[in-house]
Amino acid sequence: MKTMFRRTPVLKDCPTHYCPGCGHGIAHRLLAEVIEELGIQDRTIGIAPVGCAVLAYNYLDVDMIEVAHGRAPAVATGMKRCNPDKVIFSYQGDGDLAAIGTAEIIHAAHRAEQLTVLFVNNAVFGMTGGQMAPTTVLGQVTATTPQGRESNGQGYPLQVSELLALLPGAIYVERCALSSVPRIRQAKAALKHAFELQMQGAPGLSLVEILSPCPTYWRMSPSEAMQWIEDHMSKVFPIGRLKDAGKDD
Amino acid sequence: MGRAEVKNTTERILMCGNEAMAEAAILAGCDAYFGYPITPQNEISAYMAQRMPEEGRVFLQSESELAAINMVFGASATGKRSMTSSSSPGISLMQEGMSYLAGAELPAVVINVMRGGPGLGNISPAQGDYFQATRRGGHGDYKTIVFGPSSVQEMADCTSLAFELADQYRMTVEILADGLLGQMMEPLTLDQKPRRTLPPKDWALTGRKGREQNIVRSLWLGDGVLERHNEKLQAKYREVQEKEVRCEEYRLDGAEIVVVAYGIVARIARAAVDRGRDAGIPVGLIRPITLWPFPSQQISRAAAELRLFLTVEMSSGQMVEDVRLAVAGQAPVLFYGRMGGGIPSADEVLEKIRQLTLSTRV
Secondary structure: OOOOOOOOOOEOOOOOOOOOOOOHHHHHHHHHHHHHHHOOHHHEEEEEOOOHHHHHHHOEOOEEEEOOOOOHHHHHHHHHHHOOOOEEEEEEEHHHHHHHOHHHHHHHHHOOOOOEEEEEEOOEEOOOOOEEOOOOOOOOOEOOEOOOOOHHHHOOOOOHHHHHHOOOOEEEEEEEEOOOHHHHHHHHHHHHHHHHHHHOOOOOEEEEEEEOOOHHHHOOOHHHHHHHHHHHHHHHOOOEEEEEHHHHO | OOOOOOOOEEEEEEEEHHHHHHHHHHHOOOOEEEEOOOOOOHHHHHHHHHHHHHOOOEEEEOOOHHHHHHHHHHHHHOOOOEEEEEOHHHHHHOHHHHHHHHHOOOOEEEEEEEEOOOOOOOOOEOOOOHHHHHHOOOOOOOOOEEEOOOOHHHHHHHHHHHHHHHHHHOOEEEEEEEHHHHHOEEEEEEOOOOOOOOOOOOOOOOOOOOOOOOEEOOOOOOOOHHHHHHHHHHHHHHHHHHHOOOEEEEOOOOOOEEEEOOHHHHHHHHHHHHHHHHOOOOEEEEEEOEEEOOOHHHHHHHHHHOOEEEEEEOOOOOHHHHHHHHHOOOOOEEEEEOOOOOOOOHHHHHHHHHHHHHHHOO
16 A cells, blocks of 8 residues: 655654644644655754744654753854754744844854754744734734734834845745645745755855744634735735845856 | 963963963863953953864854853753853853753853953952852852862863863853953963763763654753752752862961952952961961852851951952851851952951951950
């Protein structure tokens, strides 16, 4: 009998703690499949963020560390500089990477660290109860923007990928989404490319931003949340390749 | 700056304290150094920037002290010996990382070349970070081993030992120096050899080849799990308290007054003790070398026989609280301190000793 589908061995066989309709499960699986396909499970070290994905090591069967909020790119730098033969990735949410960890991600890119960053943007702080994130879109209701985010006083959604793409040390930046099967397949291809660049020793940082649904704190059904990414979030955070230094030149 | 070719040697060489700690770290097998510029410790990073690449090791100037301590965290998690150095304001920024290092039980060496505070303060020598170092400035119940060296030789020796203690106990070891010691040049020998048999780093993140996944974490969820983790940490700290106290006792024979001082102040106090003895005053010195674990037993023993303690610090009075806890009411504990970069002279300390002699003699 032909096997049509199986769980990648890089994902552990255990129940999930994520909410129904959450995008982290999909993102974890894409990451795990890429690690399996590239044959790097035994030389990969992953970094879990502070946020909903803090327990990523419960699911991903690679060596992992959990670090202070936002500091993953600095921790990754320490690891990679001492272990250039290892494949190092950080998995970070929008609070982690785009709020408290802005300095660390910008400077890791600025130094052209040979790292792979998976940036999960769901426009909200999930773990702490749905507060406004730097990536919260205008008008979006959160626990700390009960009237909807207003630019006057609460600022504009922060487009971190666009910022990073300006830096010579960020060699590959692509924004993807989990809102449809073709988009999920593209996200996987982007992640794979980001890992391949590190494995090839490409001189800089690769980052894949993934627009990911948070039905719980968007107060939507899972299918509505997918549609909201297409209709609203992707208008603020345009999906597509922002930079691929190797190919753009 | 004297550069290049400093190797393990029994010959006496001349170095400043900052460079001596840097070279001692290299001889101790430090794989990676991360740091952010701040005075008065910049000789360390300049030295490391030159010497670490010569040894094929990692030097990196970070974007902040927050990043530096987290780079140490990352390097250490992969089993490498790593360190950072800074001065007071920068060490404040590292407190978050030091709490995580403690929670995750990662070895690390942190050098604090103290300057005057609070705030930006100044760049003169001070000892105002004693509480931060010995009470820990980060959140949670944890400890770091703290050395308070008082000579360039001892700065090198403590740095060398720090790497071994860090690996043995999976803890952060902080060298609490000051701007005077850091800048001061003295002869020393750099005859650094591994002393201890250390446990294998089977917890390190090296890729899970041939074994189960390793996880380095400080998050412990579940009923009672974090309490058990804390109990394990505290048991380790008790072992350190039992085994790793270091302290020098000087001219305690017949002493009725004991000066307690550490770091550069202990050098000054030693001169005051010598002059006092020359003048017939029965005074001695207890010099804690480890500030945590603190030599409480040595001080308590001395308190049973002695009349009076004088703690001298370049602070408003921080270590004096540990002295009082150790003395536990057996004898009066007095204090003399200078702050904000003020350095007490030996004559100043001697004058204090004289005043105490007069005021307490019957």
